[in-house]
Amino acid sequence: MNAVTTPSAAPAGRAAAGAPDRAVATPVPGTADLAVPAAPDLVAERGLTAAEVAERIAQGRTNATDAGLSRSVWQIVRANVFTRFNAILGALFVLILITGSFADGVFGIVLIVNSGIGIVQEYLAKRKLDRLALLHAPTIRVVRDGRTVEIPTADVVQDDLIELRTGDQVPADGRLTSASGLELNESNLTGESDSIPKAPGDEVRSGTSVVAGTGRFTAAAVGADAYANRIAAEARRFTRTRSEIQDSVNRLLKYITWVIVIALPLQIWSQYRAIGDQGWREVVIRSTGGLVGLVPEGLVLLTSVAFLLAAVQLTRQQVLVQELPAVEGLARVDVVCLDKTGTLTVGDIVFEDLLPLDVYDEQDLREALGALADDANANGTLKAVADAIPAPQDWERRHTVAFNSARKWSAATFAGARGTWVMGAPDVLVRGHEDGAEEIRHRVGELAGTGRRVLLLANTDQALHGQDLPGGIVPRALVVLSEQVRPDAKETLDFFAAQGVAIKIISGDNPTTVAAIARRVGLEVGPEGAVDARTIGSTPEELRDIVERTTVFGRVSPEQKRALVNALKMNGHVAAMTGDGVNDALALKDADIGVAMNNGAQATKAVAQLVLLDGRFSHLPSVLAEGRRVIGNVERVANLFVAKNVMSLIAIVSAAVAALPFPFLPRHLTLVSAVTIGIPSFFLALGPNKRRYLPGFLRRVLRFAVPAGVIAGLVVLVSYLVAKKEPALLAWEAAGGCKGPAAELASAKQICWHPSTAATVALLITFFWILVVLARPLRAWKAGLVFGLIGVTVLVFLVPAGRDFFDFAFTPALLWQSLLVGAAGAVAIEVVYRTTPGMKAATS
Template sequence: MPAATRVDTPGPRVPPRSGRPAYDNGPVTTPGDATLTRPDGLTSAEVADRVARGAVNRLSERTSRSIGEIVRANVLTRFNAILGALFVLVMVTGSFADGLFGIVLVVNSAIGIVQEYLAKRKLDQLALLNAPTTRVLRDGEVRVVATTEVVQDDLIELRTGDEVPADGVLIASAGLELNEANLTGESDPVPHAEGDEIMSGTSVVAGSGRYHAQQVGADAYVNRIAADARKFTRTRSEIQESINTLLRYITWVIVGALPIAIWSQWRTVGDQGWREVVIRSAAGVVGLVPEGLVLLTSVAFLLSAVQLTRRNVLVQQLPAVEGLARVDVVCLDKTGTLTAGEIAFEDAHALEGQDADEIRCALGALADDPNANGTLTAVAAVVGPPGWERTQTIPFNSSRKWSAACFAGRSTWVLGAPEVLLAADPQPSPPEVLDRIRAQVAELADSGRRVVLLARSEAHLTDATLPADLTPAALVTLTEQVRPDAKDTLAYFAEQDVAIKVISGDNPVTVASVGRTVGLDVGEPVDARTLPDDEDALREVLATHTVFGRVTPEQKRAFVHALQADGHVVAMTGDGVNDALALKDADIGVAMGNGAQATKAVAELVLLDGRFSHLPDVLAEGRRVIGNVERVANLFVAKNAMSLVAILAAALIAVPFPFLPRHLTLVSAVTIGIPAFFLALGPNQRRYLPGFLGRILRFAVPSGAVAGVAVITAYLLAGSSYGVPRDQFADRCAVEAGAKTVTDVACWQTGSGATITLLTVFFWILVVLARPFRLWKGVLVGAMVGLAVVAFVWPFAARFFNLDAPLPLVWQSLAIGAAGAAVVEVVYRLSPSVRQAHHLRD
């Protein structure tokens, strides 16, 4: 069979370059065809046949919910059920104006459905564009297809960085090594030879190979094991956890308050008929339902994700937007993050006694590799192949940090990290020669160059073990281009008190040089090979140092664990397979769009254009979501607390609930619903502070209780001087069957007074939560006050909402509301954590 090609799009097969090992396919038995022996893979007709049979590698994971699930999630909720039942009961009374909250219920659900559907379309399109792909041979051509389009018996080609998409048996291997940590928990690469069985869910860390897909889709091993590390894990969201906890509390409050509300209203207004009892009880319970809180939280997440897609950031899990805002340590891989990720060959410095021409030929021969790593690819761009015949390949591995090749009639050549090759035992070169070489390496690395050592041996390698006669031959220097936006990005993180840890597999001196270029205070760089395995000792080193070089993939993972154990929220960026495990275990994994598929598969965020400078945008979006959701949650919880206090107080002193449902609809609209929508989507640069739920409860519950006490006070005082005497209320103010409103305006006055007081207190809560003030916030609050005034002074609106307040009653109710607002201000000032959160806002 011809050698593996480097074709990434459908097209004619390319003959192998000199020195490349050829694959030789023998007969392979698969479940699909008993004697599939063709070396050119399936034909298009055979692929179509397998698709028709369902033998396709389609997985159950989806990028978003289906339309049906979106509708159910936004409609079939416990609070919608409560509000829906109350709406039906109020409609039965004939008081349609008091059922206005039902319209709000429908609008909220509709907005949630539409917003999530639009976001779903956008995210699904992006996920499709960035879906994992697999190389297959079909009709004699190497083609790149979506992993989900792989069919049973497909001939699959694997290269470094690829994920194994299906189960099968290798028919060819060129130094293939797989990371099987997802299946076994062991992170050491496992070599695989021809005839070995390989499993889906693993990834290629070195070498290349070909095999026929035997088990695909649901039959693949990775989809049949329960404890698979590749299994989807949801990013932790403090907001969602807190909101869910809050909703559980509120549900139990409603369960306890509902019978109290019905009983107390039956006692106080039962003589006016069952309709009045239903309306007053419904008003109390409606106030306990945070009908828009979940909607606005979801909308904030979704719109943030869509906004980030416009900046080439794919959010694979919505809570990741919030998660990055909680991050206080970012671990960066130098290559591909601080630098452009593409290195250029600069020169080969022949060591004493070595022939420069032979060294250049050796570099060209090493680079003439179908599975060349980044270093050899850079060399191949400058140095052509000399035509040597390759007889053995030891592919590069990030753990051992070297690669090698044997050539017929010539020396074996090894290329790798100088520290590793110079430490080979035994070492034939004299110690003083090794010291001079180390000094040259340090000098070149100090200048910011990347340095690798080329060494030779006369031994023929049979495995990944350095030969005993390894002799240094040349120092190869490469240069990296620092990203132009890296310095500003790191400066932004420094301003936001986010610590930076540069973790690289390169020479620590080289990494430190790049760090200084981008403005980092690098301190003393650390060679990771000297680090202890003990986590406590590692935590101490990480706390005092910034730059780490020669870090292995296992150590990157250990770094993440150690930082998390020290109480940090960790983000990890990377683009290579060696970063995949660390990205998986970090709180937030950020992959580069040009990175390996295995890396992108486990990341929560993918920077589609590979620009590290997008991270401040994500951080800002996350902070906006956290700060704004906290604002609106305070508004909703304060209303819930007010309603509970009013229900309990009305039951205790045996008075009607102060409001009709239409009153609370008005108050909710102008002090909570409309402002919350704008506040949830507005700018907010508040830094993250832990304790989301605690701050809400410390401010919203006492503030809402203050509002409830003020409302009952205003209602009682209004009833003593205004309105209709209690003995006439049943005759003049009861709701008749089919009546849309009560025509005697005197019946409206006590509730109007309570509504004015509630508006006053809640407008002040809104002012507190909108701090620090900006012009747009002032306009928003002013517009809401204007709408409230219109509801009282416009005859049509006043009749619709049953509002009538003589001027003395207005002043009386405003005074009580002002007193309540003053207490709210005291509550705010006595809550240091709440004030601190406000001082850090936009």
């Protein structure tokens, strides 16, 4: 999709008027080297001609950018298909197909399904985000051939004369040719929420928005050369979210690859020695049966399914998961970095109170304030007042001076004896009024210390003349406004505190104001808990110490946001970062988990692993809960898969040492895997699990699964050897009755399958007990699941079609022997469970 990467306009209320603790104007940090070249000398009223536009389009000097929000379709397919897991199973699947024993190739279905799940999920997430981008594609007005026309921002060309009005997003970089009361919100670039006044000749940059006034500028830098797109281009470089589960599984597969390299010749040699006279197909089938058992194919599939289902569940809660491992990632987070605006606060300011300073009637003051706010060109502050106080019907406005960040006040003269009313910064309006001035400053300071914004309402009998402040002003009341705190902010932060997750507020605003708002939502911010980032370092190494002991960082530049995140990571933390502006993009990219707001800049949504579609920070506890459920449940059932792999290795080595056929056909292990591992694991992975994350996933799995797998392998060996000693079988083998390809054996020769049947029965008993152990505590649904699967297994042995498909054959005596051997294995599994550190806690 060709679309310029421009952020959504910030809410008008973010540019509040007259706050005494705010900077009037600040340059864009870190952009001194990005000076915008002066645009060519164009006729200001005419703009470009159609021919000039066509020439620039042909030269590629347009605002269109290749703003891919994620990997291409081919990249998604390649990452999900060409894996070590698929290479191992794919090679074994081909070998089975060559033998013609299609019943033993069922495991190949897992290969296709696993790749399909990853491809489909990532592709759907990509489509959804691309669709969102299209729906929010911005437009802008340009002057061409002397006429003002509205076009998509992607169609802007270099040297276009662009007209800016309130609410517009600046689509390119350039210099103003004209401006009338123009003020820009540069918070997307700087994090500072104050509006910045602009005059002719000043630079404007893409990624900012107009909050007041009008202006025109010529586009000097467009497309990939624009500042916002430079940031987006760096941020868009794809990096995959780290997943401890996936890393552990991949590490396990790496080890198993080497085990297979060693076991492959051993298995082929031992099976050729044991059953070579039955033909090469039987050797391949038996060899493959052991090697397939070494691959935890279901574990990889289960991990993908668990992540996918969690992503689907979160989408219903308005959380778009762009990368599957992000669900797990947030569960590992121990520090959440967030901005004040959009997370703690809604982003809009609201009228809170009117505090009279003298005996002037409060009702009259409210009428005057309502009349002053009844302005068609009201800024964010006046709009907040107008929302709370209705305009009186009999106030006739004669003259108006609009608010300007430089003068910090607005005023209006009304007809009759109502005079002139002024509202603005107290430190500006109280000058020359020494009586009570100190008391006013004291009250303003107290209120500002709590995070409120305080303006002074005053009046005078003198009429307005030009843009000058009239004389004879008398202070009448303090107008108290506040940023609207999200109603769910305190509950969300309390949740993280209870879970041991630290909170760091990283904002471009005044640290005192940010700290006050943080306290309002329950964060503990001590006397030294808030710092002005301009007084600290700018590299991760310089910030490692202060980031540990500080909760609130104010006046933070985009580069410092990134450095703070990296400092936390250098200190061993798993850090999440939330943001909505272009200035947050690189910090989100470097964080372990990036969380973007859907109303934020496209650059942030492009690099974030999670997008909050409705912008509600309160969804994060749900994501954390889903992540914990995934981690806990995948760890619970991973023991089943790894135990099977260890069992297969023991069986391979035992068969080689004892010169025996491998005890199982691939279909036998498919049955065991399905009823004791695959199917129950799928359901167990969906169950609730609130256990907190603990590092060491693979270590804990191996601590239980290895001894459990060894026990299962010994159970297989013992049951197989016992069955081999059956007198009838010995007599039949002595007569050469079990020679030749299995497919050619007569029905009377089913006695030859007694050892494999016995080994399968004993292994089923042992693995069902491993399942019972790992499913604890046994809720009703878990018990029903286990007993249901046992019933299915019994039917396989009782129904002729099942026996024939799996080549099962047994006698009552053989069955009882196998059950006893399996029961002994179950007892040993229980002992391992009770003596393995941490196992009871892991299954509680």
